[in-house]
Amino acid sequence: xxxxxxxxxxxxxxxxxxxxxxxxxxxxxxxxxxxxxDKSDHVNQISKASLRASYMVALRIAQEKTxxxxxxKLILHCCKDIVRCLTGDDGEKKICKVPPxxx
Numbered sequence: 537x538x539x540x541x542x543x544x545x546x547x548x549x550x551x552x553x554x555x556x557x558x559x560x561x562x563x564x565x566x567x568x569x570x571x572x573x574d575k576s577d578h579v580n581q582i583s584k585a586s587l588r589a590s591y592m593v594a595l596r597i598a599q600e601k602t603x604x605x606x607x608x609k610l611i612l613h614c615c616k617d618i619v620r621c622l623t624g625d626d627g628e629k630k631i632c633k634v635p636p637x638x639x
Contacts, residue, residue, distance in 0.1 A: 586634040607636055 546554050553561065597607060612631075619627040 586630070589634045590636065612636065 593607060593611065616628050616631050619631050
């Protein structure tokens, strides 16, 4: 955004942020980009590793030309079962953080 438009936006929509420096605003931007709303409108932090895992699954599904619904119906549940058997409940909680791939 142009600096003049950004100043106008900040003073009009976010008057509490007008006095903040650029580094603070850049940090806020990075934080906002990491946050995602899930289906129940809860805010979740998505780690880079879980997002990468989601993309890898989406790529494999696209390469196989199978329907994306197989992920929700089968793959994620199987992954949770496998990880729970091998590593316990802590590993399953990490798997639950992986967002379903969007194709």
